[in-house]
Amino acid sequence: MEGVLHQVLSGIASGGIYASVALALVMIYQATHHVNFAQGEMATFSTYIALTLINAGVAYWIAFVITVAVSFLIGLLIERIVMRPMMDAPVLASVGVFVGLLLIINSSTGWMFDYMIKTFPTPFSGAPVLFQGYVSGHELGATFVTLVVLVAVYLFFRHTKLGLAMRAAAFNPVSARLVGIHVGWMLALGWGLAAAIGAIAGMMVAPIVYLDPNMMAGILLYAFAGALLGGIDNPLGAVLGGFAVGIIENLAGAYLVGTSLKLTVALIIIVAVLVVKPSGVLGRTVLSRV
Amino acid sequence: MPALLEVRSLHAGYGETHVLHGIDFAVEQGGVTALLGANGAGKTTTLRAICGMVRSSGEIHLGDDRIDGRPTEDIVQRGVAHVPDGRGTFVELTVEENLRLGAYIRRDRQGVARDFERVFGYFPRLRERFRQQAGTLSGGEQQMLAIARALLLGPRLLLLDEPSFGLAPLIVQEIFAIMHRIRADEGVSILLVEQNASLALEIAEQAYLLETGRIVVSGPAAEIRRDESIRRSYLGY
Numbered sequence: 001m002e003g004v005l006h007q008v009l010s011g012i013a014s015g016g017i018y019a020s021v022a023l024a025l026v027m028i029y030q031a032t033h034h035v036n037f038a039q040g041e042m043a044t045f046s047t048y049i050a051l052t053l054i055n056a057g058v059a060y061w062i063a064f065v066i067t068v069a070v071s072f073l074i075g076l077l078i079e080r081i082v083m084r085p086m087m088d089a090p091v092l093a094s095v096g097v098f099v100g101l102l103l104i105i106n107s108s109t110g111w112m113f114d115y116m117i118k119t120f121p122t123p124f125s126g127a128p129v130l131f132q133g134y135v136s137g138h139e140l141g142a143t144f145v146t147l148v149v150l151v152a153v154y155l156f157f158r159h160t161k162l163g164l165a166m167r168a169a170a171f172n173p174v175s176a177r178l179v180g181i182h183v184g185w186m187l188a189l190g191w192g193l194a195a196a197i198g199a200i201a202g203m204m205v206a207p208i209v210y211l212d213p214n215m216m217a218g219i220l221l222y223a224f225a226g227a228l229l230g231g232i233d234n235p236l237g238a239v240l241g242g243f244a245v246g247i248i249e250n251l252a253g254a255y256l257v258g259t260s261l262k263l264t265v266a267l268i269i270i271v272a273v274l275v276v277k278p279s280g281v282l283g284r285t286v287l288s289r290v
Numbered sequence: 291m292p293a294l295l296e297v298r299s300l301h302a303g304y305g306e307t308h309v310l311h312g313i314d315f316a317v318e319q320g321g322v323t324a325l326l327g328a329n330g331a332g333k334t335t336t337l338r339a340i341c342g343m344v345r346s347s348g349e350i351h352l353g354d355d356r357i358d359g360r361p362t363e364d365i366v367q368r369g370v371a372h373v374p375d376g377r378g379t380f381v382e383l384t385v386e387e388n389l390r391l392g393a394y395i396r397r398d399r400q401g402v403a404r405d406f407e408r409v410f411g412y413f414p415r416l417r418e419r420f421r422q423q424a425g426t427l428s429g430g431e432q433q434m435l436a437i438a439r440a441l442l443l444g445p446r447l448l449l450l451d452e453p454s455f456g457l458a459p460l461i462v463q464e465i466f467a468i469m470h471r472i473r474a475d476e477g478v479s480i481l482l483v484e485q486n487a488s489l490a491l492e493i494a495e496q497a498y499l500l501e502t503g504r505i506v507v508s509g510p511a512a513e514i515r516r517d518e519s520i521r522r523s524y525l526g527y
Contacts, residue, residue, distance in 0.1 A: 161394070168380055168391050175378040178341065179443070180366040180395035284382075 007250040013135055015246020016143035017208065020201035021216070021223035022230070022238040023149055024194045029232045030157060031190020032083075033170045034094055035224070038101035039198050040216030042078075045105055046071040046199035047206050047215070048113045051120055060123045064203060068196045075195025079188045110213040120206035142204035146239065149197060153235045166190055218263060222249065225266040229273050231283025240282065245269060294319045294479045295340070295352055295447055302332075302339040302346035309335045311503040312348065317447065317496075322473055322480040324490040324511060326525065327500035333483040334375050336500070337449045340481075341365055341372050352447065367395060369446035375455065377436040381425030385416055388424050388435055392442030401444065408475075409438040412468050430461035437465075441472070447479050454486045462489065469493060487525040491515045499524055 021040065028036045046067055053063035082101065086094050124141030157163040169176040169186035176183050202216070209215055222245050230241025245266060253262040273280060293316035302310040309332045317323040327333050339346040342362045350358040357365050366372075371392075380388050389409070393402045410417040413434040419427060424435060433453055440448055453469070454462040466489055473480060473493065484490035491497060491511045499507035499514075507520055514520055521527055 161390075164383075164387055164390060165394060168383065168387075171382050172378065172380050174343070175374070175380060176391075177343070177362040178366060178372050178374065178378060179391045179439070180363050181391075182363050 003254070004251070007254045008247055009135055011247030011250035012243055013139035013143070013246070014208075014250065015226070015243035016139065016146050017201070017205045017219060017242075018222045018226045018245050019239040019242025020142070020146040020149065020204055021198065021219055022227040022242040023146070023153055023235060024198040024201055025223060025227045026232055026235050026238040027153060027197055028190055028194035029227075030235075031166050031170055031194070032187055034091075034098070035232070036101075036191075036194065037095075037098040037220070038105055039194065040220035040223075041102050041105040041109065042071070042075065042195050043198035043202035043205075044211075044213060044216045045109045046074075046195070047120065047202035047211055048109060050199070050203050051118065051206075051211060052113075054121060060121060064123075064200075067203065068199050071199035072192040072196040075198075076188045076192035078195075079191035083187070083191070084184070106213055113213070115213060118211045120203070120211045122207040138207050142208075145200065145204055149200060150235055150239045153197070157235065162189075221263065222246070222266050225269045225273075228270055228280055231280025233284060234280065234282045237280055237282030241280065292319050293317060293351075295350070295481065297336075297340070297351075298349040300336070300339055300346060300348035300350065302335050302344050302348075304335075304344065309503050310339065310346070313500070313503070313505050315498045315505060315508065317479050317481050320477050320479055321496065322482055322494045324487075324494035324497040325481060325483045325500060326485075326487050326490060326497060328485070330502070331500040332503045333500055334451055337372060337374075337451050337481070337483055340449060341370060366443070369443070370449065371440035371443040371445035371447070372449040373436045373440045373451060373453065375451040377432045379424050379427075379432050379435060381423070383424055384421055385424050385427070385435060386420050388439055389416070389442055392439035393444075396442075396444060402442065405442050405444060409441055412441075412472060413438050430457050430465065433457060433461075433465060434468075437469075437472075441476070441478075445478055447481065450480060450482045452483055452485060454484060454489060462486070466493065487521075488515075488527060 021043065024039050024043065025035060028034065028039065049070060050063050050067040053066060054060060082097060086097060122138040125137035157167060165181045166186045166189065169181050169183040173183045205219060206215065223242060226242030226245040227238040228241070229244060230237030230239065232238065248269065249262050249265055252265045253259050257265060295317040297316070298314050299312045300310050301308065301312055313336070325333050325336060335344060338344040340350055342360055342365050346358065348358060349356065352368055352370065355368060357368065380391065389406065396402050415431055416435060416438055419431065424432065427435060437453070453465055470493060482490055482494060491514060494511040497509065497511040497514050498505050507514065507524060
């Protein structure tokens with residue numbers, strides 16, 4: 001029984017990581033109806049920016065804020081420069097661009113910051129705190145930060161005019177223009193916000209898994225599984241999905257398939273969800289009267 | 291009556307296809323102007339050209355401004371509300387969200403609240419279905435929602451693209467009856483594109499007939515309605 005509790009708590013801790021990256025995926029999906037596969041690499045790059053600032057002597061939370069702001073701008077610029085010309089292109093072309101971005105950003109990160117594994121500081125105390133020492137202070141703090149971002153994203157999309165405009169622009173750009181929404185700005189804003197969320201996720205993840213250019217590779221897949229499980233159009237669903245994936249992965253790894261097949265579990269989750277309920281557990285199934 | 295909208299020598303098309311071949315027409319302040327014609331005549335293209343949604347050349351005057359060549363968002367800011375063919379409903383969003391989007395560019399919250407009440411007065415069914423997903427509404431209700439959304443802009447000019455399309459005759463009667471009320475109460479100028487000529491001529495003061503991108507008949511709607519030869523050869527009744 002203790003073993004199961006341990007795995008579950010561990011799962012919640014790692015699930016928090018997946019949840020925060022899943023939020024970035026949801027943000028960009030809500031704004032653009034594309035899944036940005038380069039999201040993880042952008043988050044890694046942002047984390048390196050933070051590390052550079054911290055090593056230069058900048059205080060942690062100031063470096064945090066600067067990194068988030070710079071990431072927002074980078075996301076905005078990528079949309080304007082790379083994605084804008086793709087506006088009328090078929091979806092598959094966009095997917096090609098995302099994969100290309102993934103590779104370019106990954107290599108650039110390695111080239112600019114080298115491939116040695118680095119430690120990343122945490123603003124929370126690292127010592128094991130809660131639940132008989134199974135959850136560290138950082139894991140608790142990171143989960144808290146994730147929940148704060150979740151609430152902010154949820155409130156933004158459901159209860160602000162701008163959030164509604166972003167969703168409208170993604171669902172029906174033509175009609176959105178006809179009510180006066182600048183669709184181009186909405187897309188750019190979506191990318192900027194997603195990059196900012198990704199930066200936060202990266203800075204929360206790095207103290208646990210250590211920083212190297214490939215830090216996000218496995219995490220992105222789990223985050224993707226979590227977002228799909230919970231519903232990629234639903235921030236709360238994505239976060240719950242992220243936690244669920246973390247728990248499932250740990251329990252499966254400990255009792256079912258062993259650690260070497262843990263990643264496979266993530267893939268199986270993705271396929272199973274898409275087969276049974278494509279919109280995800282909490283996703284909204286859109287009905288359309290013909 | 292001065293014209294709110296004046297269009298001169300409007301050419302428009304899609305890619306290589308040239309659809310409008312230099313048309314002239316006007317919409318009078320506070321009046322209803324009908325733009326009639328068969329499928330493919332270029333009626334929808336005309337409305338899209340006014341809104342900057344399609345490549346065009348020529349002069350389009352709205353009041354004292356020239357709006358040809360301006361982006362759609364800009365033209366909407368100047369008070370042009372377009373109810374597109376097919377309704378253009380945000381089907382994944384709720385009725386409430388669709389209506390709020392109609393008032394997106396407005397800053398006067400009290401005015402918007404008043405207009406919400408007025409719109410519910412015209413279309414009480416929308417109040418009943420306020421929190422429903424818009425895609426689950428019937429065709430007639432979605433048409434009402436589209437018109438309501440346009441009215442919430444507080445527009446000077448309302449462009450209606452085939453409001454009767456795909457709707458049962460009884461629903462069409464209901465919607466046109468409401469449109470008579472809107473036209474009487476709101477003071478908004480209306481450019482009505484319709485294939486259903488008899489309905490359109492009942493509500494309009496002026497009418498233009500479009501055939502393969504050119505205006506072939508124009509004049510007071512009452513005259514066109516009375517003229518049997520025009521009705522038979524162009525309007526099919």
